[in-house]
Amino acid sequence: MNRRHFLRTTAAASAALAHTPLPAQTATSYPPIRPITSGPPFHWFGYYDKLQFESTNRYALTNQVDFEGRSPTPTDSIKVGMIDTQTGQWTEFGTSTAWGWQQGCMLQWVPGSDDHIIWNDRENGQYISRILNIKTREQRTLPLAIYSLSPDGKYAVCADFARIDFCRSGYGYSGIDAACKDEKIPAKSGIWRMDLQTGEHEIIFSLADAAAVKHPTIDLSEKWNWFNHLLVAQDSKRVIFLHRWRDEVDIPRDKKTGGFTTRMFTINIDGTEPHVLEPSGVVSHFIWRDPDHLVAWARPEAETEARVILYKDKTREYTKIGVDTIPRDGHMTYVPNTNNEWMLCDTYPDKVTREQTPFLLHIATDKRIDLGKFVLPADYKGEFRCDLHPRCTNDGRKVIIDSPHGGQGRQMWEIDISGIVS
Template identity: 50%
Template sequence: MIDRRTMLAQTAAGLAGLYGSSRLLAAEASRDFPPVRTITQGPKHHWFGYYDKWQFDPTDRYVLSNQVDFEHRSPRAGDTIQVGMVNTEQGDHWIELGKSQAWGWQQGCMLQWIPGTLHEVLWNDREADRYVARRKNVITGEQSTLPHPIYTISPDGKFGLSLDFARLQRMRPGYGYVGLDDRHPEQLAPADEGIFKVDLSTGESTLLVSLADVAKIPFQGSTLDDRWHYFNHLLVSPDSQRFIFLHRWRARHPETGQPHGGFTTRMFTANIDGSDLYVLDPSGNTSHFIWRDPQHVCMWTHPTGRRAGYYVFEDKTSNISQVGEGLLTQNGHNTYLPGTNNEWMLSDTYPDGNRNQKPFLFHIPTSRLVPLGEFYLPPEYRGESRCDTHPRYSRDGRTICIDSPHTGSGRQLHLIDVSEIIG
């Protein structure tokens, strides 16, 4: 355990390291960073992608990863990546599991362990004129194909949620997949496109929420008729009873009529059958988020009349409260460490003026902020092909995995030992 004097020093150093209030304290913080171990090597590049999926198997021995032989450009239709896992108890040995032609730099191919299973993983791929999902037992090698790509899996492991990744790529390159075209290239909000529930045993799918239905709901008193609509960032609640999605839209170009300019966002929640739709964050500014529990969502946003920051929203109510007010002042990719009663929040920052990315832990009851390191992001990692750290935790919450190219070998996986921090 860490005594109070050390805790206060780490908090001060953490603030300085994250927000640059003192060079001296930032230097002090660097001596307190927890140990880091790199588990993948060049010449090929390795990364996992997003922060809200299981990367570690139930034993915390195997760590999933994507593998690719190039960087610094957008994927092309013929680009294939390998998917595999690292055996961290046997010399960080790479074990190939399969391949994918449905991937992006930010979220990979949605590679993840299937909740409720010991040895099964899932990832997205492309077959001829459709995106699909591969389901594989990493021990027996048994593999099956689902006729739909999966965005996120329910915590009970029974179903996944899906959307049109081609439309998503068109609306926000880097988050969807190349290789197929938007099925509705001229429709602003198609009625037969939206969020689908996919049975992971049978592959059967059901449309839950359509773009057309959501586009009809006014935004702050104004209609959204003349906008291009799409969905992004789906996540099922811990009890598998409700789900989140971000409804986003872009303007039409005055001359070409195509999607134009930036996007606006609002967060919805809904029952698993698509009913009881609720606008949880109507601000237009929702960014990264995570379910804290079945009734609450923690997100980075800028609520009307408040400062931007991390806020906890109570589902289906207007109740909100800020996390780390005055301390957590930068957007990042946030989760809660398992086994800590939601007292420890894990997140990161985007590159600072020195292009350092800074994952950190924040102890909510004591406002203790603990930096986990400073990871340099070379200037060539920008835009769609940037490499965010996207911190992900092990099943026991004592190890953090990040993506980072700071070692000079391209993007690789790195493990951070936080066991002494959380005690």
Template identity: 50%
Template sequence: MHNLQYDRRDFLAQLLSGVGAVALSHPAFAKAAKFPPTRVITRGPRHHWFGYYDKLQFDPSSRYVLGMEVAFEHRSPRADDVIKIGMVDLQDQDRWIELGESSAWAWQQGCMLQWLPGSDSEIIWNDREDGQFVSRILDVKSGKGRTIPSPIYSVSPDGKTAVTPDFRRIQDVRPGYGYPGFPDPHFKDLAPKDSGIFHVDLETGKTKMILSLDEISRMGTIPKQQKGIKHYFNHLLFSPDGSRFITLHRWQYPNGKRLSRMITARPDGSDVRVVIDNGFVSHFIWRDPSHILAQSKATPESRSWGDFLVRDVTQSKLEEIGKGVLDSGGHLTYLPGNEWILNDTYPKGKDRIQTPHLYHVEKGKRIDLGHFPSPKVYTGEWRVDTHPRFSPDSRYVCIDSPHKNEGRQLHLIDISQIVGTS
């Protein structure tokens, strides 16, 4: 398949033919160009970003866009580094509205900031208090808030429960994803019984461990098993109906390298399935309650990675999607209706260009949404992945990307004419 570029002729032809109306009313939107209209919705001198791609950044009305604000870049956060929590009002000249703060955060995923599913006014994020990690729930309309005595990672679709890994252990093995300040009490234990995945009741605050690292380390076959490998969990995500969740079971070798298996389970930790067991699995997203789109290798011996659709069963068969067109290293989500896949790339070429893009599943065609350079200083732990997130009405995509001399900022891309939501 050839990539379908969204060039000036395509844009003008669709505009003149009346196929959708592009939102050019805002002065910051570029007029007819190679890519769909884009504007930067946060401003320096402070830096703004959101983090991961599988969280609800937009409120249900698609008007308010969550973000985090920090005064520095290009170093690891310390336990006493505080970031501001806020939202951008897209209907009031992109006004930044400060909402709170957090001292439990990382560059790649922030503080797990997100709109609480099922609510049009509540948000949730991680913080620290009295020597432990906690989560805050705030009603942005009333200003009322409450604290849950546990951090969270993924929230169920009904907003009532969450699952979370041990961020202390993640910080030990993968800085940039965990939070500094509290050392892993099981540092010397390669697969502890008292660390793993926890279920959190967001109404009562009750927390219970549902899957331990000891248990998962003894389940099935560990590819390239050897002495001294250190086990941990990362990247959790509830299914669309809340009946199951995904996590990556990862293990780190003494030389720092790591492999992964994709695991699914029920919210109580039962019915554990090792869906992809070859050791090579990365970004993923649920397509529906029974299918997952994930990046892996066709076989452990394959040189290249791909995007594969799998069923939520043990040792699922891998069906490759968009080979050679859909980027095999980006961050994947389905737009509502599953007609389009939203994805991005890591920096490529001498100019280190990142390219968020849409992929039409039935037609097998790709539409690039823009080219965003990432200077070399943005590498390693404090790199800026674009992590594209879509609005509930499928009108917008928001990404994180450096902007001129203002550091990382939020960029809004109008995709309404492409997907037909204008």
């Protein structure tokens, strides 16, 4: 995509958006928005808890693909690269055959570096990760696919992506059979810690370890267990993750998007001190607020409805956030450089209008500010839907979303929130 084409499509898409009537609020009441990619091909970043920008907040990592509307096959390859948000120039860095629609290939900047990026790939029958110096183009291959990086840039925590795909569609990778697919609570599948310099790795918490933490009413050895959604705390000392299980796995792929139960764990980076932070079975998206606290969409056992819950790690203490302003699940993060006063979140498509809404919440006043309403076409559904997954630039001035509302398939859009949070 050259600069002239980018500027032309940017102007056209922005003009179309500005003249599209939006329910409840006029388009001009929303903060400024512009596309930062155009297509075809299609562009998206994926999950909301990865570093998409380097320290200048100019260069945004992105996945690029030439199809939509179906599950990836083992031979489907995506490109990984970077968009200069000032000029629109696309720079390609590599490819991947280990990816999914919701989280891409875990493409992200290595914390603390403006030179190194990392993403997952498949090589010689294994899921691996690649670290690239984007300036020298020197590349290293690490023996495991990563899920989350420690903020000190030293370690990755890694999941069994073949087992995730075996148990739930949309979040693992296709192309390699799960090694322990005949076992419900395998001791050789779980969470690994990997040194980003040497590639040395060890399993720190297995599915057998998780099942050994007794559930009050369920025999977990009779369920199909897996881990999903790993995230390291800001001080690089604790890891949060979801422990999930279901009754059957021999079911159609489109039935694997739901029908499971979840509890939320935290452990030390070496796997010690496991703590079931939310045992209720109803818990979804989460984010660390600080090394001792995190928020999650959950329904604690004492509550009748799920809400955004602020937990204190290693305790049973919690408080509710946005009881009236966030009535449904979304992807929440804290806006950087706001002293945790502002939360960024989104909605799933409205059942009638198909609108998805990114929004800010001023926590102290419970004031919600919608950032726009973006229609998700009906054919974006199930495993290959396009969630907004809003994420901030590192300075907390801009929000980036993935959305197909502009008529060019899934693309990335930038929303200027500087006038709200400053």
